[in-house]
Amino acid sequence: MAEEIKITVTRYNPDTDKELRQQTYSIPYHNDWGILDALNYIKAELDGSLTYRWSCRMAVCGSCGMMVNGTPRLACSTYLNEFYPGEITLEPLANFPIIRDLVVELTDFMEKLKEVKPWIIRKNKSDEDDTSSEYIQTTKQMDNYYQQTLCINCTLCYAACPVYGLHPDFVGPAVIALGYRYNNDSRDQGKDERRKFLASEDGVWKCTVVGDCTEVCPKHVDPSASIQRTKVDNATNWFFSFLKGNK
Numbered sequence: 001m002a003e004e005i006k007i008t009v010t011r012y013n014p015d016t017d018k019e020l021r022q023q024t025y026s027i028p029y030h031n032d033w034g035i036l037d038a039l040n041y042i043k044a045e046l047d048g049s050l051t052y053r054w055s056c057r058m059a060v061c062g063s064c065g066m067m068v069n070g071t072p073r074l075a076c077s078t079y080l081n082e083f084y085p086g087e088i089t090l091e092p093l094a095n096f097p098i099i100r101d102l103v104v105e106l107t108d109f110m111e112k113l114k115e116v117k118p119w120i121i122r123k124n125k126s127d128e129d130d131t132s133s134e135y136i137q138t139t140k141q142m143d144n145y146y147q148q149t150l151c152i153n154c155t156l157c158y159a160a161c162p163v164y165g166l167h168p169d170f171v172g173p174a175v176i177a178l179g180y181r182y183n184n185d186s187r188d189q190g191k192d193e194r195r196k197f198l199a200s201e202d203g204v205w206k207c208t209v210v211g212d213c214t215e216v217c218p219k220h221v222d223p224s225a226s227i228q229r230t231k232v233d234n235a236t237n238w239f240f241s242f243l244k245g246n247k
């Protein structure tokens with residue numbers, strides 16, 4: 001008999017379910033299958049009603065995040081062979097409202113992302129649309145923010161963050177990391193505009209340096225370090241404003 005693996009998935013249909021429930025599927029075990037392959041098998045062969053998100057299947061689009069045995073992971077780059085012959089439990093990402101089965105509501109994250117203005121800001125606004133000249137940047141200048149450009153907005157760091165779990169108003173790891181990314185781009189002049197948001201009551205100072213965001217980040221963005229460096233920047237700015245008598 002072919003080898004099998006058991007996968008238990010959280011089910012929730014807002015039209016028919018009052019509460020979350022669990023459903024277990026036995027599927028053929030393939031050493032080279034990712035969890036996304038397993039979900040696609042379940043949907044095609046066993047239960048077409050199962051709902052989950054994915055797009056690129058190569059750890060780029062950031063849409064297939066879910067809790068895998070309690071840890072936020074990307075389904076497309078997490079493989080069955082890590083768990084076999086043990087069983088696998090799949091749940092929707094923690095700390096977000098559930099829409100259906102493994103699909104969560106990301107509006108809160110998207111609104112915060114917009115607030116941090118993740119684009120290059122110039123003091124002279126006409127510069128932003130001016131394509132007639134280049135803004136030359138050295139490799140060293142690019143190194144200052146390159147790591148944060150790798151973020152794919154998968155929100156695994158929000159699912160891992162106990163502060164966001166307790167205080168949903170917290171701006172959160174990825175949004176701060178993206179603010180850091182633009183603040184440290186030599187072409188950008190928007191640090192003051194972002195500071196109001198990043199240094200607000202719900203900004204960087206709410207972070208208690210647990211570090212789980214960095215642990216789960218599939219792209220090694222290190223959001224925790226971005227948050228701590230942004231704290232230093234804000235404290236330094238406050239100190240110099242104080243010296244200048246602006247405080």
Ligand code: SF4
Pocket residue numbers: 150151152153154155156157158173174177213216217218219220221222223
């Ligand atoms: S910082 Fe990492 S975990 Fe957080 S959204 Fe970006 S890629 Fe995902």
Ligand code: FES
Pocket residue numbers: 054055056057058059060061062063064065074075076077
């Ligand atoms: S399907 Fe795009 S990141 Fe997994």
